[in-house]
Amino acid sequence: MTSVLKIRDLTLGFRKGRQTAQVLHGISMHVNAGEKVALVGESGSGKSVTAQLALGRLQQERGTLTSGEIEVVGHDLIRHPEAMAPERGHRVTMIFQDPTSALNPVFRIGEIFTEVLRSGGRKVTAAEARDRALKALAEVHIPDPARALDSYPFQLSGGMNQRVMIAMALANEPELLLADEPGTALDVTVQAQTLRLMDDLVTEKGTSVLFISHNLSVVREFADRVYVIYRGNIVEHGRTDQLFANPRHPYTRALLSAAPKLIGGGLPDLPEHSDAFRDPLIVHPGCGEPHEVSA
Amino acid sequence: MSPVLRLLLQRLAISVLVLIGVSILIFFIARIVPGDPARIALGPNASQAQIDALREARHLNDPIVVQYGWFIRDLLHGDLGTSLYTKRPVAQDVATYFPATLELVLYAGAMMILLGLPLGRLAARFQRRWPDHVARLLSVIAVCTPAFVWGVILQLTFAYIWPIFPLEGRLSNGIDAPPLITGFYTIDALLNGQISTFFNAVYHLILPATALALSGIGQTARLTRSSMIETYRRPFIGMSRAYGFREDRISRRFAFWPSLIPTLTILGLDFATMLANAFLVERVFVWPGLSRYGVEVIMRKDLDAIVGVVLVIAAMFLITNLVVDLIVSIINPRIRLAERKAKA
Numbered sequence: 259m260t261s262v263l264k265i266r267d268l269t270l271g272f273r274k275g276r277q278t279a280q281v282l283h284g285i286s287m288h289v290n291a292g293e294k295v296a297l298v299g300e301s302g303s304g305k306s307v308t309a310q311l312a313l314g315r316l317q318q319e320r321g322t323l324t325s326g327e328i329e330v331v332g333h334d335l336i337r338h339p340e341a342m343a344p345e346r347g348h349r350v351t352m353i354f355q356d357p358t359s360a361l362n363p364v365f366r367i368g369e370i371f372t373e374v375l376r377s378g379g380r381k382v383t384a385a386e387a388r389d390r391a392l393k394a395l396a397e398v399h400i401p402d403p404a405r406a407l408d409s410y411p412f413q414l415s416g417g418m419n420q421r422v423m424i425a426m427a428l429a430n431e432p433e434l435l436l437a438d439e440p441g442t443a444l445d446v447t448v449q450a451q452t453l454r455l456m457d458d459l460v461t462e463k464g465t466s467v468l469f470i471s472h473n474l475s476v477v478r479e480f481a482d483r484v485y486v487i488y489r490g491n492i493v494e495h496g497r498t499d500q501l502f503a504n505p506r507h508p509y510t511r512a513l514l515s516a517a518p519k520l521i522g523g524g525l526p527d528l529p530e531h532s533d534a535f536r537d538p539l540i541v542h543p544g545c546g547e548p549h550e551v552s553a
Numbered sequence: 554m555s556p557v558l559r560l561l562l563q564r565l566a567i568s569v570l571v572l573i574g575v576s577i578l579i580f581f582i583a584r585i586v587p588g589d590p591a592r593i594a595l596g597p598n599a600s601q602a603q604i605d606a607l608r609e610a611r612h613l614n615d616p617i618v619v620q621y622g623w624f625i626r627d628l629l630h631g632d633l634g635t636s637l638y639t640k641r642p643v644a645q646d647v648a649t650y651f652p653a654t655l656e657l658v659l660y661a662g663a664m665m666i667l668l669g670l671p672l673g674r675l676a677a678r679f680q681r682r683w684p685d686h687v688a689r690l691l692s693v694i695a696v697c698t699p700a701f702v703w704g705v706i707l708q709l710t711f712a713y714i715w716p717i718f719p720l721e722g723r724l725s726n727g728i729d730a731p732p733l734i735t736g737f738y739t740i741d742a743l744l745n746g747q748i749s750t751f752f753n754a755v756y757h758l759i760l761p762a763t764a765l766a767l768s769g770i771g772q773t774a775r776l777t778r779s780s781m782i783e784t785y786r787r788p789f790i791g792m793s794r795a796y797g798f799r800e801d802r803i804s805r806r807f808a809f810w811p812s813l814i815p816t817l818t819i820l821g822l823d824f825a826t827m828l829a830n831a832f833l834v835e836r837v838f839v840w841p842g843l844s845r846y847g848v849e850v851i852m853r854k855d856l857d858a859i860v861g862v863v864l865v866i867a868a869m870f871l872i873t874n875l876v877v878d879l880i881v882s883i884i885n886p887r888i889r890l891a892e893r894k895a896k897a
């Protein structure tokens with residue numbers, strides 16, 4: 259089985275003056291081809307930075323310190339993060355929390371879409387770009403794709419913008435889709451609708467997904483495997499059925515027992531943090547990292 | 554009616570009100586200031602009878618409110634009154650001197666935009682790296698030094714010590730002004746096919762326009778930089794990068810246009826401020842613009858001329874604002890499409 263995303267003992271620190279704030283403490287994870295993997299944890303636990311590292315962006319910024327390994331669609335992103343430049347928007351794409359703020363307010367959807375299709379220096383004529391964009395928008399069930407292309411993001415509803423975002427994310431047929439809390443800014447029904455749409459499309463196309471989420475019930479419905487992250491450490495890893503049927507790490511248990519009280523299944527703010535949350539990683543049977551299996 | 558047109562008409566109506574307000578203000582202020590304009594105009598040797606006659610002819614003995622009534626009546630006939638100093642209609646004087654000032658200011662404005670925007674854009678793109686440091690240093694120096702000081706510095710350096718540019722004036726001696734069409738020597742020369750006159754006019758414009766533009770360039774660069782840095786933090790730029798848009802394209806297009814919207818209004822004001830700064834720069838470069846006329850008529854308490862000059866400058870401010878509003882509404886789709894969205 260090939261992995262489109264492979265992370266091993268990855269650490270990340272931000273240097274501020276003389277001090278370094280350590281954000282990731284040696285996490286390992288992988289996403290196989292065609293697999294949907296969730297990364298769940300409280301806000302600030304290091305989910306978004308993991309996605310930014312997978313895009314090769316964060317390690318190119320000043321003041322970030324990384325160690326370990328991160329390999330995305332075959333590129334070693336610790337040593338050669340610049341190798342991701344032509345892959346972004348093509349082999350690896352991303353969907354965001356709030357589609358409306360992720361789309362440039364002074365450009366038409368069509369102009370942004372064309373840029374997406376041309377990113378990485380690819381030659382696409384205007385007519386070809388429009389054609390492909392129209393097809394992509396039809397695929398996400400936008401009623402009038404031509405009108406959507408001629409609209410500005412603020413003229414469309416949040417749900418429509420999220421469909422546009424999904425269309426852009428899938429238009430170049432990526433191998434890996436990074437979905438960072440997709441649509442959490444939208445209202446619950448619209449969020450559920452667009453997630454289901456995304457789910458259908460990635461399943462149909464066999465796109466791998468790293469699904470970052472706050473929402474346990476969505477994770478349960480959507481993901482094949484789940485990593486639970488707590489303050490920069492992976493604490494539990496298992497197939498979705500295993501993890502929800504038999505949560506073993508104290509942190510996961512605390513999350514799951516608090517969650518049902520919440521409408522929509524959003525991740526609860528745990529009122530108290532117990533020392534047991536720092537217990538070592540628990541891996542469910544059959545779920546290890548690839549390098550451990552082969553070693 | 555299109556939203557842009559409606560906005561324009563609204564602003565135009567407001568502008569007319571503002572002009573009326575300014576005219577009242579300056580009309581009364583000019584008259585309250587001590588000194589008898591008739592006595593100044595006729596000189597120390599004039600007899601009391603002559604002075605009285607002039608005062609009578611100019612309605613200066615009427616109550617001030619009645620005088621304003623006369624003024625408005627004339628204004629409605631397109632008559633700004635007559636200068637006591639040049640003895641010519643004020644409108645004609647303004648038409649003579651103002652194009653020189655306007656030409657200078659427009660060239661300076663073009664420099665402000667063409668140099669200030671890219672400088673700010675580059676500073677933002679290379680934030681906290683050397684292009685940023687250089688741009689910021691230059692901007693601060695440019696902003697902190699008044700335009701007339703720049704005028705003196707440039708004149709000393711590039712016209713006196715190292716004489717590559719002319720010291721003063723609009724054209725070299727021996728070159729005739731092109732036939733009057735717009736009053737802008739560069740444009741009139743081109744319209745007449747007088748290429749050498751055109752280059753001579755440009756040659757004379759460079760130093761005063763630069764002096765006038767420098768603080769505007771610095772101000773524009775600083776504003777553009779900070780606005781773009783703010784834009785760079787917005788999620789849609791994160792999206793652009795996640796999707797592999799080239800950093801250069803982001804800087805020129807995707808971060809630039811959203812950043813321009815909030816800065817344009819201030820840039821418009823900076824541009825209009827150059828009209829005021831032009832007065833001193835014109836003095837330095839002996840530029841035959843409105844400034845010399847303006848200063849002269851103020852010293853002489855030349856009532857109609859003062860009001861005329863102030864009104865022209867106020868009108869320029871308002872026109873600038875109007876143009877800026879128009880540009881903003883074209884760049885910002887939220888304004889341009891406001892109505893269409895409401896209907897949809």
Ligand SMILES: Nc1ncnc2c1ncn2[C@@H]1O[C@H](COP(=O)(O)OP(=O)(O)O)[C@@H](O)[C@H]1O
Nearest residue numbers: 272279281299300301302303304305306307308
């Ligand atoms: N550019 C940065 N500089 C310094 N600290 C950062 C930066 N980006 C993220 N962090 C810190 O890293 C931690 C993880 O952030 P993030 O991955 O955004 O969390 P989340 O799991 O909510 O997505 C947070 O404590 C955050 O403050």
Ligand SMILES: [Mg+2]
Nearest residue numbers: 305306307438
């Ligand atoms: Mg996050």
